[in-house]
Amino acid sequence: MGETETDDEDGSGGTETESEDVLVCPECGAEAVESERGETVCPDCGLVIEEERVERGKEWRAYSSEEEEEKSRVGAPTTQTMHEKGLTTEISRGDVEKSERRETMRRLRKWHERARAEGTERTLRFGLGEIDRMSSALGVPDGARESAAVILRRAQKDELLPGRSVEAVASAAVYAACRQAGIPRSLDEIADVSRVEKDEITGTYRYLSRQLGLEVPPADPVEFVPRIASELDLSPEVESRAVEILEETAGIGVGKSPKAYAGAAVYLAARLLGEEVTQEKVSDVSDASVVTIRNRYHDQAEALGVDPDLDT
DNA sequence: CATTCGTGAAGACGAAT
DNA sequence: ATTCGATTTCACGAATG
Numbered sequence: 001m002g003e004t005e006t007d008d009e010d011g012s013g014g015t016e017t018e019s020e021d022v023l024v025c026p027e028c029g030a031e032a033v034e035s036e037r038g039e040t041v042c043p044d045c046g047l048v049i050e051e052e053r054v055e056r057g058k059e060w061r062a063y064s065s066e067e068e069e070e071k072s073r074v075g076a077p078t079t080q081t082m083h084e085k086g087l088t089t090e091i092s093r094g095d096v097e098k099s100e101r102r103e104t105m106r107r108l109r110k111w112h113e114r115a116r117a118e119g120t121e122r123t124l125r126f127g128l129g130e131i132d133r134m135s136s137a138l139g140v141p142d143g144a145r146e147s148a149a150v151i152l153r154r155a156q157k158d159e160l161l162p163g164r165s166v167e168a169v170a171s172a173a174v175y176a177a178c179r180q181a182g183i184p185r186s187l188d189e190i191a192d193v194s195r196v197e198k199d200e201i202t203g204t205y206r207y208l209s210r211q212l213g214l215e216v217p218p219a220d221p222v223e224f225v226p227r228i229a230s231e232l233d234l235s236p237e238v239e240s241r242a243v244e245i246l247e248e249t250a251g252i253g254v255g256k257s258p259k260a261y262a263g264a265a266v267y268l269a270a271r272l273l274g275e276e277v278t279q280e281k282v283s284d285v286s287d288a289s290v291v292t293i294r295n296r297y298h299d300q301a302e303a304l305g306v307d308p309d310l311d312t
Numbered sequence: 313c314a315t316t317c318g319t320g321a322a323g324a325c326g327a328a329t
Numbered sequence: 330a331t332t333c334g335a336t337t338t339c340a341c342g343a344a345t346g
Contacts, residue, residue, distance in 0.1 A: 202325085202326095206326085255335080255336080256336075256337090257336080257337070260337085278314090278315065278316090279315080279316070280315085288337085288338095289337070289338050289339075290316090290338095291317090291318090291337080291338070291339080292336090292337060292338070294316075294317070294318095295336095295337090298317095313346100314345100314346085315344105315345085315346080316343100316344080316345075316346095317342100317343080317344070317345090318341105318342090318343085318344100319340100319341090319342095320339105320340095320341095321338105321339090321340095322337105322338085322339080323336105323337085323338075323339095324335105324336085324337075324338095325334105325335090325336080325337095326333100326334095326335090326336100327332100327333085327334085327335105328331105328332085328333080328334105329330105329331090329332080329333100
């Protein structure tokens with residue numbers, strides 16, 4: 001509901017109707033110009049007349065039918081993909097009359113603005129652009145893209161950028177966002193579209209994930225089961241049996257490759273239920289080698305106390 | 313004959329100094 | 330930034346059905 005059209009039309013001593021385009025500075029009367037970022041500033045005194053309008057762009061969409069993972073989904077209400085949400089600092093006019101001082105004043109203001117704009121905003125803008133570019137190249141959904149933008153913003157706010165290339169941070173942010181969203185897009189593909197080496201991305205990613213304390217839960221093997229099972233044309237019984245296996249052997253899976261673990265469970269479940277599937281096919285669809293599938297599947301069989309060859 | 317199994321060397325990853 | 334421990338992967342040959 002709320003059409004937030006609360007216009008500031010309250011003409012306090014308002015002269016007459018002001019045109020949409022031309023605004024005059026209430027202090028010095030000069031006509032204001034528009035800066036690069038869409039603000040309207042007085043060219044003489046540097047007063048910001050109209051700040052950048054707040055755009056609440058895309059709404060924040062609920063992610064998926066996920067469990068109570070909502071707590072890690074802390075997004076900002078306004079879209080984070082845009083730079084400069086409207087918080088600016090400007091040097092206001094003191095009372096200076098002499099044109100000499102005024103000129104110094106202007107220069108100072110310019111320097112200040114430039115320093116701020118170029119120091120942080122420009123890199124941020126560039127990083128956001130990189131995030132967008134890589135995201136579309138990889139087909140990353142919007143939710144994860146926004147998460148990446150949030151991560152980049154936080155990194156910049158915490159002054160984590162100095163000494164590090166923005167591209168690396170942007171790449172790491174995309175990677176982290178993908179992992180948080182449970183998207184299989186992994187390091188190699190990101191390194192492909194990024195301009196930095198994979199080593200730097202991983203290093204930056206580690207650094208970020210520690211400094212920012214961003215939680216990347218180790219992928220739950222159960223997540224992979226439906227995809228694997230359906231891609232192998234296995235029955236739903238196998239699928240649910242695989243999930244059972246994963247739950248019962250939850251202890252020994254830590255530290256191992258989750259995908260391989262899921263694949264092994266599917267394979268074991270299929271074998272227990274008498275459905276024919278080769279290890280190689282399982283390894284194909286679960287992105288794990290045959291031998292790893294084999295190892296995990298043996299682990300699970302042993303942990304369950306069943307012998308791999310007993311058919312029901 | 314196909315599938316599965318076991319092993320050792322090589323690379324990759326994460327943690328710690 | 331490098332070193333270390335664990336894990337995964339690859340490549341081979343053997344065993345099993």
